[in-house]
Amino acid sequence: MASRFNPIIADAHWQSVWDKDGTFVADDESARPKSYVLEMFPYPSGRIHMGHVRNYTMGDVLARYRRMKGFEVLHPMGWDAFGMPAENAAMERKVHPGEWTWSNIATMRAQLKRLGFALDWSRELATCDPAYYGHEQALFLDLFAAGLVYRRQSEVNWDPVDMTVLANEQVIDGRGWRSGALVERRKLNQWFLKITDFAEELLDGLDALDQWPDKVKLMQENWIGKSQGMEFRFALAAPMGGHKSFEVYTTRPDTIFGSSFAALSPDHPIAVALAEERPEIAAFIAECKRGGTTAAELETAEKKGFDTGLKAIHPLDPEWTLPVYIANFVLMDYGTGAIFGVPGHDQRDFEFASRYGLPILRVVADSTDDAGKPVEGEADSGDGVLVNSRFLDGMDVEAAKADVIRRAEADGWGAGKTAWRLRDWGVSRQRYWGTPIPIVHCDACGAVPVPKDQLPVVLPDDIAFDIPGNPLERHPTWKHVACPACGGAAVRETDTLDTFVDSSWYFIRFASQPKDRPFDKATAERWLPVDQYIGGVEHAILHLLYARFWTRALQHMGELDMAEPFQGLFTQGMVTHETYRTPDDRWVSPDEVERGADGRLVEAATGQALEIGRIEKMSKSKRNTVDPEPIVDQYGADAVRWFMLSDSPPERDLEWSEAGIEGSWRFIQRLWRITTGETGGGDGTDAALDRKLHQTISAIGANIESLSFNKAVANIYELANAIEKTAPSASRRAAIETLVRLVAPMVPHVAEEVWAAAGGEGLIADAAWPEADPALLVDDEVTIAIQVNGKLRDTERAPKGMSREDLEKMAVANAHVQRILGGAPPRKVIVVPDRLVNIVA
């Protein structure tokens, strides 16, 4: 047996064995219980990064463990292959986005294979493949037929130089990230999916997701943003154009007598009508819209209003009129686009009223005695009883809300209403590299769906990116087609689908991939839901919400009998690294850093001293990435995998370090020595080691199940330490044999190598996970802590299950205890069997 494990030979060998054997191909027909383990599929950006390695290693350990536990495991991999970077590459390098993407996929597939992941490559898919997106188009048409798709005008960020629509993240300080041009807001006709139809279901469904992090559920809950309130109507004292009244929404109907103004959104129909008549109002509205859309700008934007001169009649007092403003902070797409202002009890209204000299009334107070207390400094949003509110006086807030809603409903001027923060999902993207929306626009017939037998609508390849804008729009032939309904001249929709649509159902396609339809219902239902989904927390809201919506939409249409796609969710931490920076403010990559003569870090090429910056997520901009491939070349897949699992809890960030990977390498070699070295003679059993072994089997199983890989790693170290410290025996040989199976999910190459060398049957990947003997999980002797007044003074060994009386006697007789007691009897003795005795002196 070689004295060292050689990963260069072993990795390639076992990877090809698994590949040829089809070891990890999931069998749809298997009689075993199923387990679907999935990691979020990667965007093929070029090369695998450490974040991928960590993510896929975690899923792989679970997948391999579940296989050994007897599950039929589905563990697939694919590519989230549409998106903007491909178009950017096309513009920069004059290469077709498809060519760039497919070449990246080839590179990254090879890189993933070198890490030895137990993936079913037979199910590999790429979303940019017509064989995938054609089915997505079919599903889109199903949603269309079910009334879950509609088209309306919507504002976008428009870059006038690049002639393209920008995502919010691409707008920096009001300018396009690429062109630097001032971004305009433009109205375009765009497609929307009716996710709001499912708002209630998506919110309620969170309760059942008990294997999701609370944090993610809370983020989704806030995003959906349900609020209970009332919608009611203000009549205008004098009609304005055709408008005699307007609706407002409030969550505080109890404060209705504290109102001192009403405000309309600049986009409100009444505001728009006023702007047509009065240039000063048009100017004000234009000013409101000029401000940027970034969070920072909104935060600092002042509350601005314009008094229209209109008067609204208070619904509970025809004599009482309120001024109507147009205000920049009122959003058109939440509630009704109009509010009533209660400055005393809403901070934003308070600021507005203070600025424009409007009355600030108190209608809620700690007690009825405080009715005359002015509201000062800031709004009083606390609970209390109603005051200065006529028939509501003395009621608590909840009772007053209910009473106002009841009266409004009885008298017909308003009603209780639930409002949602969630908006419909705009899926139109004015881009080439995405799934074409399968719609044809016909002057005679309107928007006509492409018949399913004409799918897929394939992207044309002969496009050019030398002119800004969407190449589909100016393609000479592609967009010109006959209308599927009337046969007349028509044009294709040139927008493509948001890439989040692609990732909203890929997990279903992995489970079942017939050629002629998106999936087979029965086969998909056999695998789904995904038992464990693992990915970055950055997808906590959008991707996970969209996928949940898509699954429920399919259920609604009868295509899949399933409400929730992901039973278990785990969000892993990032891989981080120190950053290095030169005095002239350049970031320096770790592989260009070396230790200078004085021990300080310098840039290798220039000898410049470096400042060590914060530990941050590996990113190209900070130049603190470490490419996994050379690391795998040097240390092998197992050392890299082991490092990814060690030390940091998986939900927390992991700092990459040279010392860390060295340590992992040493452990792989140590494992090799333990498992292939001379085991010596000795036939006797070693009860202590037997116990340690079975406790370890149990602990590792539990720790892998709960994805606590760092703890499983510690369990392995403890067992390895115990084995090395004990003399040869039959128990020791058994422990070594078992150790190999225990590490197999984490470091599969060295495990296969040892397994084969030891004459193990078949592959260790197919071997059974060891069973822990329950009888050996408990110690027959325990250490009892001896405390005096809660402080540890000594420990004593005692047989497990020793009686309270005997434990007390033993503790009181203890020399340390006697010394402290000094002959006096203890005042009190607390005995916790098998754990401790605490003597109160």
Added chain:
RNA sequence: GCGGACGUGGCGAAAUCGGUAGACGCAGCAGACUUAAAAUCUGCUUUCCUUCGGGGAGUGUGGGUUCAAGUCCCGCCGUCCGCACCA
């Protein structure tokens, strides 16, 4: 502003139910083997005092509950994350 998470040695961390704080790893120190180095092995490693028997302090901070608190409760400080004019 609203919501949430977290704070433990030089470092990453563990402590699953309120019961021996610091398992395990990294780094470090001392030693063994070696001509030497690498590799490997052994021991030490929270901190302060010590007459070497021990003793004191210690989980961001100040209180509280308890025989007993990293863990529970209240206040404060700090770090990070999400949302952000949501009526």
